[in-house]
Amino acid sequence: MKFLHTLLILTFFLSLLIPYSALQSQTFDGDWNCLYATIDDQPNATGLRTMSVGVIKENTFVALVSPAPTELTNTFSYLVGYTNADSVNGRMGFFEYNQLDLITQWSSGFDAVDMRRACDIAVTPDSFVYVTNNDLDRNVLVFKMSEDAIVSTEYRIVTGADSIWAIDVDESGRVYVTTIGTAPNVGNVLVFEGFQKEQDAWAVNHSLAPIATLSLPDTGRTRGVAVNAEGTVIYVSNWDVDKVYCFTGDPTTGYALNPAFDCTVHDTLSATTGAPLNPGPWGLGFMDTKNVLFVSMANNFQTGVGYQYGRVYAINPNTGVILDTIDCAAWNFTNTGSWSSRPGGTMGTVSGYTSPYNVHFDENFNVYNQSFYGWTVDKWQFSGTIPTIPLTITGIEKDENTIPKQFSLAQNYPNPFNPSTTIEFSLPQDADISLSVYAVTGELVTTLINNSTFTKGNYKLTFDASKLASGNYIYVLTNNDLKLSRKMSLIK
Structure with missing residues (x-):
């Protein structure tokens, strides 16, 4: 008693x-502001539809240019490096504007693989660039960014027969890759040891069995994956059912779905014309040190009225609760008066054509995303202090x-x-x-x-x-x- x-x-x-x-x-105690968006023109444009971005350090990043899956005749994919970037400076090399036949090729000796329908990249602080490439063997290709170019390494692995989409890398070099889940099949996360431990598998044989495979509980397209530095917590997005899942564990003992994490993000909206919008969760990013999960929310390769929606949510990593929002579409409209305009293509703080499919960060907790149809990389800064x-x-x-x-x-x-x-x-x-x-x-x-x-x-x-x-x-x-x-x- x-x-x-x-x-x-x-x-x-x-x-x-x-x-x-x-x-x-x-609590997030400030506001998000776009510091710059790379101009959609020479000398700083990506040149075409920009699918993903990976950050090495502040203002030094890599953009992935790749087509939408619906573009049946276009299979191009290439990488664009930036250093000391702002809206008009930083691009490495020269890229023709709207060049549909440009392809980055991975090569090592007599071995060569063209980048085709690549969907995502993961970039590490030591300048390695991992690409989920949808060639016939579904390779993960590894490049490295030098002082003035992006160059091939000797590393690649064949992942198997399923199309692959999202990718992340933990601090030990383990690689996390999602396969696209199309009904009746569910998507998976494949976990591979990195080349740091499996040198021959990545550099010579190009074949490696996953050390862990995680199956999602629902069918749907798995467009994002993010992992904490230790590799003990994995987040995966399912665009079709508006969910982000959390798995906890480790590659040795296995992972289990965490029922305490509940993140269903179903934004039911209509465009100003009354047309329905159907956004879902795309790319994910886990901000280490702060332990905040960021979720890119966008429509499915939707132009026109689709530009009226595009957000990045800051999520509690333990529960899935939304803590804050970067409203990219609202920012574009407020600054231009239009959903699909960027004056002269060169306004330095607006991308226009909202389509933020991926998200990444620098060491100072600035957030980077991209506009697929605006052909830009955007840098966002928080005016307050991001909570830990x-x-x-x-x-x-x-x-x-x-x-x-x-x-x-x-x-x-x-x-x-x-x-x-x-x-x-x-x-x-x-x-x-x-x-x-x-x-x-x-x-x-x-x-x-x-x-x-x-x-x-x-x-x-x-x-x-x-x-x-x-x-x-x-x-x-x-x-x-x-x-x-x-x-x-x-x-x-």
């Missing part, structure tokens, strides 16, 4: 504090063997702990639940589960507090009108 009395008092105390301080530490969100959830397990009789929250173990602990809870029936961690002052520290639907059962969650300071914390489990809370201690 003493414990129950204490628990009720603590829960009542928190119910008074939480509404005034919730989300205080996870602890990436605290590392996995959830469900006990399928027993059905609990009551709603309960167990004491975490170990306790005290450093840096991880396990939290168990039980649901006697299906429910929408939230699980949050607060400082003893009532300030929200992190949300582990945000109003996500869980089926009845016993659950075990691993909470990673490595980014938090030593001290006492309160974790609170909420199910509609029911609320349970317990205290835990982090000692470093």
